[in-house]
Amino acid sequence: MTNDPVSDEQQRRFTQLAWPYLATVLRTARYVASSEADAEDLAQDTMIKAMRAIDSFRDGTDMKAWLTTILKRTFIDKLRADQRRIQPQGLGDVDHVAGPNVPVGAFDDDWPEPEELLNQFEDEAVIEALKRLPEDIRWTLILVDVEQMDQTSAAGVLEVPVGTIKSRAHYGRKMLRDLLYQMAQKRGWVTAVENPSL
Template sequence: MAKPPVSEVVNPKQRQYEAMVRALSADLYRFAWWLTRSETVAQDLVQETFLRAWKNLDALRDAESAKAWLFTILRREHARMYERKRLEVVELDDNITEDTVFASPERSGDAAQVRDAISRLPDKYRDPLAMQVLAGMSADEIAASTGQKPGAVMTQLFRARQQLKALLGGRAAAEGGRT
């Protein structure tokens, strides 16, 4: 009996990794895009996350916690990206106006206002909210990813929603007064 070609032999570690990539890459990309606001940087961040995950796959003890584990890696890779990168400071003229013809639709309308309100939330509220909304993570998964207790995460999510309502409520009241 002939042996299968080497390319057809797949070990269990590789199968586990490939299943993780297929199942979680979209969620990781959405969260990375949320963090970076750049398609290419988000793709690079997800690639770095999966590379680090492959190198440390033996550290994953429970396949059920893979999502939280990968989100932790992604958040740390995002932080490392800014540790390594030194941005140049460029003075801009305050009188520059944005050309509305070329403006992205995401920069106007309700979605932009909600995104702006979320960006004004403190990090400790914004990050768990983004993990829940963009990645569909449960409070337990967010807690595992951030190293907190689930009760603390639930409190942060509640407060994030309350602050978001206040920020958007102020906008709605201001718009209501203009009519």
């Protein structure tokens, strides 16, 4: 990345091709950053990098995936700069989110009307649950389910095989449901399950 001035042509291509995805970039940044201020910084850095690198974007390819790749790299750079390390997590490393003795998917047989119950949650509650998921799994759900990116593109952005994306998405949805089910219990929307691990 150089500090050369941005040419008019670069700016024109950037505003035409990348600017319409500003909301997508900011939304994704909000789901991965720890605060609103961090999210805006992350989104701004991503867009500035995209403008400087716009010559490397090939017309006809997926702008959303391209910007998301820049966003993810910028996010990782920021974590490293904060001297915090990303711990890549395999699925085997994460066997619970709802509690120490609660295996992932433990509540799946207890959902009465999944669609109805899930729609009772306000967006903020779903986002809160999403933010509690492990990094790699959260990124997968954001790309595949929120942003509706196809699995091949998501695999490209996250630099993992497509099979990993499929497993993470499936496993991540279960984890998310566990967290939401517990919220539903606390809110009295469903009856508490005594021993969900059985």
